[in-house]
Amino acid sequence: MNNYRNIIEIDLKDLFFHLIKHYRIMIAAIVIGCILGSVFGIVKATAPEDVKEESSKPLLTDKEIYEVNSAVVNYKSLFSRYNEVLDYKNNSPLIKIDGYNTHISTCTYLISGYDNLNSITVESNSITNINNSIEKNIADNIISLYSSELKKTDSIALIREAIGKEIDDKYISELYSITKSGYSIMNVTTYGRTKEDSDNLLQSLMQIIEQKENIIKESIPHEIVKSSLYTSCEKSSYIISCQDSVTNQLKDLNNSMISVTSNLTGDQKNYFKEQLEESDIDYGIEPPEENHIEIKTILKYGIMGCMAAVFIAVVILSLKYIMSQTIKVEDDIKYAFNIPVLGSIRNNHFDKNLIASSINAVVNVHSAKNICIVSSYSDETVENNKAKISDALKDKGIQTITCHSIMDDSDSLDKAISSDAIILMETIQKSKYEDIAKTIELCKNYHLLLLGSILNYE
Structure with missing residues (x-):
């Protein structure tokens, strides 16, 4: 043991x-x-x-x-x-425009009346330097003059006031361009995040061109007439290239x-x-x-x-x-202490008659007339289960008494000694190995017949 x-x-x-x-x-x-x-x-x-x-x-x-x-x-x-x-x-603001959905407004001007180059007189106090070389195209010079005027400080101030946004001067001129197409057509193009932005900017540029027209004619006599005006929302290679350029520079x-x-x-x-x-x-x-x-x-x-x-x-x-020093599974009783298990009680649900029949079979083998149900661990649930099994055994004609631990209770020990056989009732996770071992040892010392055990699962 x-x-x-x-x-x-x-x-x-x-x-x-x-x-x-x-x-x-x-x-x-x-x-x-x-x-x-x-x-x-x-x-x-x-x-x-x-x-x-x-x-x-x-x-x-x-x-x-x-x-x-x-x-x-x-x-x-x-x-x-x-x-x-x-x-x-x-x-x-140019970089913040969606290059694939850019609102573009364009006004085209037809330039004419500048055929006689020899009649052009360029004053020394001209508003800009004009390349008078015969090799240069006169239309290019005229468009260059308009472009220069539109990017001057006073023009930028007028544009900023017209569009009604706080934008640094150095960024405003990026939002529009002046280009030449064909022989003598000037294109004024504006870019915006919305149609309203591009239209407002174009209108302010057109007003400035009207204001500057006479000044430029003093340098190069010509005629300028608005040809067409249109707005679109499309992919802008110009803006995309600017955005890519910034990204590449940062990289x-x-x-x-x-x-x-x-x-x-x-x-x-x-x-x-x-x-x-x-x-x-x-x-x-x-x-x-x-x-x-x-x-x-x-x-x-x-x-x-x-x-x-x-x-x-x-x-x-x-x-x-x-x-933990308590028994955990049925095998702890069967193999550690070599005691057969005669029945199990799970969560207070069990067939007392089935357990009583199992005990009765063992009692008959050993010809025991009265038995004592003992346990090393006891609480109210254990005592109630003992009483139920005791009643079932009495119905089968077996005299049964119940008692507490025989290790520390003299009355329980006397009851056990006076009986013909002992049945253990132990509780999983509550009954300790050492207490069970001592109980079995007392049974051996007093020559008490130990028939088997009943396991109580809480």
Whole structure:
């Protein structure tokens, strides 16, 4: 009997169901683990990086320091240019127009009456320089004059006032173009995000042309007549090329900035970054987003927290199950103590007559006239079940008495000694191995016949 500890084995199936029974603990562990993991993910995502306080300069030679300083100067130049292009990208209204759905308004002018080149007199105080070379086409010169007038400061001011938007002067002239088609046709084209934008801009340009017409005629006599006016929404190669140009410039500048440190050693790169930090310049083209938290990071650590919490809960419950000194399955009684199981009671539901018949068969084999039902663990449920089985046995003509533990109750021990045989009633997860072993030992010492056991599952 002293070797029962070496015989007891862990039933993995029963352990699994034991864990399932504690599903509430598992759910609580998942919730707590998810919360703690997510909080850790947020803290990790927002935690500032450790700053290296010691300078790397003492580790470098004069030549290496010179190379770093040259790289810093080059980087600052590229960084400044990058910011200029980025500022243009963020503020230019032209770049913000959808190049594949651009509203374009165009007015065409027919230019004539300039055939006699020798009759043209260009005054020294002309509003612009005119190339009087015979090789130059007169129509080109006239269109160039109109283009120059439309891009002068006073014209830009009139345009800005007409369109009613706060736009920097340097960006307004990008929204329209003056081109030549055919022999002597001038096209004035405007671009806008909406039809209203392009139409308003074109109307302001047409008014300026009317105002400047007489001034330009003083330089080159000619006639100018509006030929057509139309608006469309279409793909604009001009805008797309401008947008692509900006994107390519940013990429090229980025690659150039990255390559600045390609030939530097590790210590040189550290000193290079220190120099940039002193100038309050970030190493990289895009400024870091403040308090930016990635959902993927939170989700990752949340899942990891759930898994860790479930693992810990499983380990704790399993250890508690394994280290428990109570009987866990029917085999603990059958094989560890070599006691046959005559019946089982599950959740207080059982067929008392079936158990009584099983006990009656064993009693008849051993010719016992009265029996005693004892248990090492007792509570109200156990005592009620004893009483029910006792009544069923009495109906079969078997005298039955019930008692508590014979280990520490003298009255129970006296009742057991006075009976012909003993039936054990033990409770799964409640009755201890050691108490059962002591009860069996007392039965042997007092030559009490132990017929079998009844297991109570709660």
